[in-house]
Amino acid sequence: MPDSELRDEEMAALLKLAGRRPEPPDAARxxxxxxxxxxxxxxxxPARRRNRRWLAVAxxxxxxxxxxLFLARRxxxxxxxxxxxxxxxxxxxAASGAAAPEGSIAPGATVVTGPGGRAAIQLxxxxxxxxxxxxxxxxxxxxxxxxxxxxLYLDSGSESGRAQRPALEIGTPLGKVTDIGTQFEVRLxxxxxxxxxxxxxxxxxxxxxxxxxxxxxxxxxxxxxxxRVVPLAADDDADWDWVQQIAxxxxxxGRGLDRYLDWxxxxxxxRVEFADxxxxxxxxxxxxxxxxxxxxxxxTPEIVLPACGLAAHREGRVLxxxxxxxPGDPR
Amino acid sequence: xxxxxxxxxxxxxxxxxxDEAAFTRFFDGQFxxxxxxxxxxxxxDEAAxxxxxxxxxxxAIAGLAGYRGEAALFTWLCTICRRGIxxxxxxxxxxxxxxxLREENPEVRAALDSLAALGGSDPETxxxxxxxxxxxxxxxxxxxxxxxxxxxxxxxxxxxxxxxAARLDLSVKAAESMLTRAxxxxxxxxxxxxxxxxxxxxxx
Numbered sequence: 001m002p003d004s005e006l007r008d009e010e011m012a013a014l015l016k017l018a019g020r021r022p023e024p025p026d027a028a029r030x031x032x033x034x035x036x037x038x039x040x041x042x043x044x045x046p047a048r049r050r051n052r053r054w055l056a057v058a059x060x061x062x063x064x065x066x067x068x069l070f071l072a073r074r075x076x077x078x079x080x081x082x083x084x085x086x087x088x089x090x091x092x093x094a095a096s097g098a099a100a101p102e103g104s105i106a107p108g109a110t111v112v113t114g115p116g117g118r119a120a121i122q123l124x125x126x127x128x129x130x131x132x133x134x135x136x137x138x139x140x141x142x143x144x145x146x147x148x149x150x151x152l153y154l155d156s157g158s159e160s161g162r163a164q165r166p167a168l169e170i171g172t173p174l175g176k177v178t179d180i181g182t183q184f185e186v187r188l189x190x191x192x193x194x195x196x197x198x199x200x201x202x203x204x205x206x207x208x209x210x211x212x213x214x215x216x217x218x219x220x221x222x223x224x225x226x227x228r229v230v231p232l233a234a235d236d237d238a239d240w241d242w243v244q245q246i247a248x249x250x251x252x253x254g255r256g257l258d259r260y261l262d263w264x265x266x267x268x269x270x271r272v273e274f275a276d277x278x279x280x281x282x283x284x285x286x287x288x289x290x291x292x293x294x295x296x297x298x299x300t301p302e303i304v305l306p307a308c309g310l311a312a313h314r315e316g317r318v319l320x321x322x323x324x325x326x327p328g329d330p331r
Numbered sequence: 332x333x334x335x336x337x338x339x340x341x342x343x344x345x346x347x348x349x350d351e352a353a354f355t356r357f358f359d360g361q362f363x364x365x366x367x368x369x370x371x372x373x374x375x376d377e378a379a380x381x382x383x384x385x386x387x388x389x390x391a392i393a394g395l396a397g398y399r400g401e402a403a404l405f406t407w408l409c410t411i412c413r414r415g416i417x418x419x420x421x422x423x424x425x426x427x428x429x430x431x432l433r434e435e436n437p438e439v440r441a442a443l444d445s446l447a448a449l450g451g452s453d454p455e456t457x458x459x460x461x462x463x464x465x466x467x468x469x470x471x472x473x474x475x476x477x478x479x480x481x482x483x484x485x486x487x488x489x490x491x492x493x494x495x496a497a498r499l500d501l502s503v504k505a506a507e508s509m510l511t512r513a514x515x516x517x518x519x520x521x522x523x524x525x526x527x528x529x530x531x532x533x534x535x
Contacts, residue, residue: 011517015486017460018467021479024366028381033358036388043392044349141355207490208497 026110030138033108082107082142083123086248090117090133110138113150118246127168127179128155130246132187146171151187153243154179155266156200174221175206183266184213185243193221196232196239198269237298237317240269249293257286257308260300261321267297270314275322279310335475340400347395357404362388364472364479365408371469372416383419387412403475470520478513485510 023029081104085092091114094105105111105121113119113135121129124142131137135150145152147170156168156179168179170186174193177186182200186193195204196218203212204219206227213219216232232239250263261272261283274280286308292300301312301319311324345353365387370380390411391398398407471479477499484490484498496506 008514011514011521012486014463014467014521015471015482018464018471020483020487021363021367021468021471024363025377028366028377029362032362032381032385032388035385036358036392037354039389039392040346040354040395043395044347141351144355208494 026138030108030110034106037107081105081124082139083121083129085119086122086128087120087246088117089119089246090114092117092119092131105139107139107141110136110148112136118242120246120248122248123168125168128248129153130243132242132246140171143167144169144171147186147188149188151185151189151242153183153185155183174225175204178203178205180212185239191223193219195219198240199266237269244268244296244298247297250297252288252290252292252304255288256284257288257304258283260288260304264297264300264319268317268319270298270317270319273318273320275320279321279323335478336400336403338476339404340398343395343398343400343404358388360477361405361408364405365412367468367472368409369412369416371465372413373419379419383415384412387415390415405473405475466524470517470524473520474513474516478509478516481506481510481513482517 083105085103085105093112093114094109111119111121111131113131113133115133117131117133119131121131123129129137129145130153132151132153135152136148137150137152138146138148140146145168152170154168154170170177170179172186172188172193174188177184177195180201180203182202183198184200184202185196185198187196188194193204195202195213197213197215199215201212201214202219203210204221204227206221206225211219211227211229213229217229218232219227219229221227244267247267250260250267252260264270265272274283288304288308290307292303295303305312305321309323310321312319312321314320342353342357346357362384366380366384369383369387370377373379373383387408391408398404402410471482473479474482481495481499484495485492490498492506492510493503495501495510496503499506499509501509
């Protein structure tokens, strides 16, 4: 062996001596990525056409939402956004990268919510994302996020072509969470990780091991790496309260009651039942008018249903819809 | 994972097809290494490094269709970046010749021979240790594909071959083979650096 060749143990010693290579600053990385990505998109015509389609969808969605809380983007962004703000409450800012000023979020951008801040965001693929207060999320791509601190809620949807989108990945210091068609929360709290599934399935991968949690369960990863799956309390909605507070708006104007009830069930986690099958059959033809913007989803039934000539009462997570009794109705 | 240059060529092909995942792999794989490459040559000036690296990557993107795979992607990027560094330094009245090319330091071999004695805490030994550490990192950055990462995972993090395979989305057998090639490439890079040999992966 030539004298310049290394034995295995020498190589190991050298690598240990050198230590881990230093990483570039996150902010620089995000800025450079946004610029290079923009150039790449401009150079790649087919990809750019795909981007235009997404922009059209995003713009249409935002413009439909309307209202003072919502930010509409105009024209075509050169940065190739991977997401767009739908609703912003309190302090929400871009900590690094190039989150555009008109509501779009460029790849590599980091969004930070302050102590009283929350945000509802639509990802390019159509999934709905919400950020709780004191949260930091980096948008690595349209299907890849990194949670630095705080909590996010992802609704990857089931009615808007979920199967056509790649699975969304959320990186955290304690593992990677993959959406499998679902609604779930990922929360980093005091060094521990919690993945709480409201509907569907989510998978957590740590190293070469993975664990999957289904509806009504939670994956907990302690600071020492201990991982376990526990059931959620059956009637405890407290964990989802913040999700409702920053829910994206639902435009009821001209829509059928059935569409509203589908949205309500998805946002609240309730099961909607009809006392009278005839009301269920009529629901698509009952068209609504007005607006419920700015009202928490769980408080909208008391506004919407009476206007439709209906009443409802809730038992746990079941909302039962019925025709109100008239004086003289048989019991 | 096959030949690294074939992989680079395939990656560029996917980028030209507009594949977002390919862009992410390109950026995540090349940016940190190119940043460190430039930072060393710009005297640790982070602002200048960011500017030069961004310009180099944008130039590379503009000429992506011209990448034929004659050299590794990182080598190609370094060539573009080196031009940007020279321009930057000329704007500031310094020529590229002024850049200390410490990768060719022939003392590395001697230092390695006395690696066992590097536990000392005197300033000279500490400086020598830092220089070797820096040069090892330069070698790791210059290795093709994910070789540098794989070696760090193996020897610094103590990851198993199975874990490395999972991270690289490879079979265990392919990961073992890749680690073998990574070790050989590191040895080659080290030998070339120790002798200041022409064509060394880490040379200017």
